Amino acid sequence: AQKVTQAQTEISVVEKEDVTLDCVYETRDTTYYLFWYKQPPSGELVFLIRRNSFDEQNEISGRYSWNFQKSTSSFNFTITASQVVDSAVYFCALKTSYDKVIFGPGTSLSVIP
Amino acid sequence: ETGVTQSPTHLIKTRGQQVTLRCSSQSGHNTVSWYQQALGQGPQFIFQYYREEENGRGNFPPRFSGLQFPNYSSELNVNALELDDSALYLCASSFGTSGRETQYFGPGTRLLVL
Numbered sequence: 001a002q003k004v005t006q007a008q009t010e011i012s013v014v015e016k017e018d019v020t021l022d023c024v025y026e027t028r029d030t031t032y033y034l035f036w037y038k039q040p041p042s043g044e045l046v047f048l049i050r051r052n053s054f055d056e057q058n059e060i061s062g063r064y065s066w067n068f069q070k071s072t073s074s075f076n077f078t079i080t081a082s083q084v085v086d087s088a089v090y091f092c093a094l095k096t097s098y099d100k101v102i103f104g105p106g107t108s109l110s111v112i113p
Numbered sequence: 114e115t116g117v118t119q120s121p122t123h124l125i126k127t128r129g130q131q132v133t134l135r136c137s138s139q140s141g142h143n144t145v146s147w148y149q150q151a152l153g154q155g156p157q158f159i160f161q162y163y164r165e166e167e168n169g170r171g172n173f174p175p176r177f178s179g180l181q182f183p184n185y186s187s188e189l190n191v192n193a194l195e196l197d198d199s200a201l202y203l204c205a206s207s208f209g210t211s212g213r214e215t216q217y218f219g220p221g222t223r224l225l226v227l
Contacts, residue, residue, distance in 0.1 A: 044219065045218035046218075047217060091155055102158075
């Protein structure tokens with residue numbers, strides 16, 4: 001069975017601090033895809049990144065970076081120099097080739113000015 | 114290129130009633146997936162439609178049904194509403210069903226069942 005765990009329910013940081021959001025997944029499939037989505041208070045899920053199981057290369061996009069480690073089944077997300085606009089709920093999600101997308105429970109991030 | 118749109122934005126119904134939610138997929142996308150997101154939880158997959166056929170279903174009862182139209186827009190119908198159906202309903206569109214596709218979400222419909 002597939003499962004996504006986001007152990008951090010809520011995180012508060014002061015603006016300009018770095019913050020890492022943890023994601024641990026479970027699957028027996030060898031081919032799978034991992035996603036991060038951001039959900040601001042408006043409710044719309046905003047796509048941030050997709051990573052497939054064969055590509056363990058870390059990725060950086062501006063202040064965002066992602067660390068994918070198959071050995072620990074983790075796909076962590078780091079925001080550098082956080083800003084108030086980063087305040088949102090962040091979801092990690094898993095999809096195997098022919099199965100539905102499984103979302104984690106989400107981590108609520110509050111960035112305090 | 115237009116994004117995913119959903120209507121209505123908010124809806125209030127009473128227990129036992131029926132509701133229809135609508136979704137227009139992003140331009141060029143032929144697959145629509147529906148999710149239910151209860152307060153404080155992650156989205157839960159309801160079902161997916163590809164080329165007007167249901168292409169996968171989550172653990173939801175048959176009173177949750179859907180349609181996809183030739184223009185790839187979609188409807189979610191819920192019969193015999195229950196209080197626990199109160200949630201944010203999200204629609205996501207994508208191209209194809211290979212598994213590699215990324216889903217893009219609409220703003221959602223907030224349903225309150227009294």
